[in-house]
C-alpha cells in the first residue's frame with residue numbers, strides 16, 4: 001500500500017515526513033463542539049469589546065479544562081491569547097470575532113508545535129530510536145507501526161524487544177514484527193541495556209539502518225523503571241527518545257511527560273489511540289510542558305495506524321471549524337459584501353470617490369476576479385473605459401489613484417495641469433492616461449447620479465444587474481428598488 005521500496009532514501013524520507021494523504025482523524029470532539037459554539041455566538045457581531053474578548057476566553061478556558069488540558073497550561077495559553085486579542089488591530093478583511101478565532105487558532109498551532117517534526121537523522125548508522133512510556137500506553141504497538149512505516153519508506157528497520165518485565169511482551173513484539181515483515185532482536189536471558197547494545201551490533205550484521213527499541217513500562221513512573229531506561233539510553237545512545245502517551249490520559253499527562261523528560265532526555269512525543277474517545281488535553285499539555293514536538297499520532301490498532309502529526313490540522317480541528325482558513329475566507333467574503341453595499345449606497349448619492357474606488361480595486365485583487373468586480377462595482381466598466389477591463393488597466397488605474405493625494409482623491413476637480421503631470425510622473429503613466437481616468441471616472445459619477453435620481457441612465461451603462469444579484473444579494477434589492485423595479489420583481 002505504501003511501498004516505496006524503489007525510492008532513494010532521501011525521497012523516501014521526504015515522502016515519509018510529508019505524508020500528503022494523511023487522513024485527519026476525528027479527534028478532540030468535546031473541545032471541538034465547545035469552541036464551535038463559542039465562536040458561533042461571536043460571529044456576526046460588528047465589533048468586539050474587551051468584555052467580548054473576556055467572554056470568549058472564559059468559554060475557551062472551560063472548553064480547554066473540559067478537554068483535560070492542564071490548568072497551568074490553560075492559564076498560560078489564555079494569557080498569550082489575551083495579550084494578542086485585546087487591543088489588537090483587526091486585520092482589514094476580518095471581523096473582530098474572526099480575529100479572535102484566528103488568534104486562538106494561531107496560538108494553538110504554536111502550542112502544538114507549528115511545523116510537522118520529522119525524525120532526527122542518524123548521527124551514525126544505524127539510526128537509533130527508543131520508545132518509552134507507561135505500561136499500556138502503546139509502546140510496543142507503536143514501535144511495530146513505526147517499523148512498518150519506515151520499511152514502507154524504503155528503510156531496513158530492526159525491532160528490539162527490550163521489555164523483559166513480562167515474557168509476553170517479547171512474544172507480542174515478535175508477532176507484530178512477523179506481520180510487518182521486520183526482523184526482531186530478542187534475548188530473554190539478558191538485561192535490557194545489554195540486549196539493546198547487542199541489537200545495535202546485530203543491526204550492522206543484518207544490514208539494518210534503523211533500530212527501534214521497545215522498552216518496559218510501569219503503571220506509574222517509578223525509580224526502578226527510570227533507572228533501567230537511563231541505562232538503556234546510555235547503551236544505545238539514541239537519536240530519538242520518543243515518549244508514547246495514551247491520548248486518553250487526562251490531567252496526568254503533564255506529570256508523566258515531565259517525569260520522562262527529566263530522566264530520559266525525551267526528543268519527541270507520540271500520542272496513541274486518537275481514534276478512540278480521545279480528548280485533546282493530553283496532547284496540548286504534554287507538548288507545552290516538555291517543549292518537545294509531537295511527531296506522530298496513533299489512529300488505530302493496525303500497522304498502518306500511525307500518522308504524521310500536523311499541528312495546523314489539529315488546531316483547526318480543535319477549533320471545530322474543520323478548516324479555519326475556509327472560515328476566514330468566508331469572513332473576507334462577508335466583509336467584501338458589506339463594503340460593496342456601502343460603496344453602492346455612496347454611488348447612489350454620487351459621493352463615490354477615488355478612495356472608494358481604490359478600496360474596491362484592492363478587494364478585487366484579493367478575490368482575483370474581474371467578473372466579481374463588475375458584479376460588485378456598479379459602473380466600474382465604464383469608469384475603466386472598457387467593457388472588459390484588463391488586469392493591466394486595473395493596475396494602471398490603481399497606480400494613478402495611489403499617486404493622488406487624499407484630497408485629490410476626494411475632489412478630483414482639484415487636479416489641474418501641474419497636478420496631472422505630477423500624478424503621471426508618480427504613477428509611471430502619461431498625463432493623457434491620467435486625464436483619461438479622470439474623464440471616465442467623472443462620466444461614471446455623472447451617470448450614477450442620474451441613475452440615483454431616477455433619470456433614465458445612458459444606454460450602454462453597466463447597470464448593477466443580475467451579476468450583482470449573485471455576488472451581492474444585499475446590495476441589489478436596494479439598488480433595484482430605487483431605480484429598477486423590474487429587476488426586483490424578478491427575484
Ligand SMILES: Nc1nc2c(ncn2[C@@H]2O[C@H](COP(=O)(O)OP(=O)(O)O)[C@@H](O)[C@H]2O)c(=O)[nH]1
Pocket residue numbers: 133134135136137138139140141142217272273274275276297298299300301305
Ligand atoms: N485503537 C487504538 N489502539 C491502540 C493504539 N495504539 C495502541 N493501541 C492498543 O493499546 C493496547 C496497549 O498497547 P501496547 O503497545 O501493548 O502498549 P505498551 O504496554 O505501552 O507496550 C493494545 O491493545 C494496542 O492494540 C492506537 O493508536 N489506537
Ligand SMILES: [Mg+2]
Pocket residue numbers: 136139140141163169214215
Ligand atoms: Mg509493551
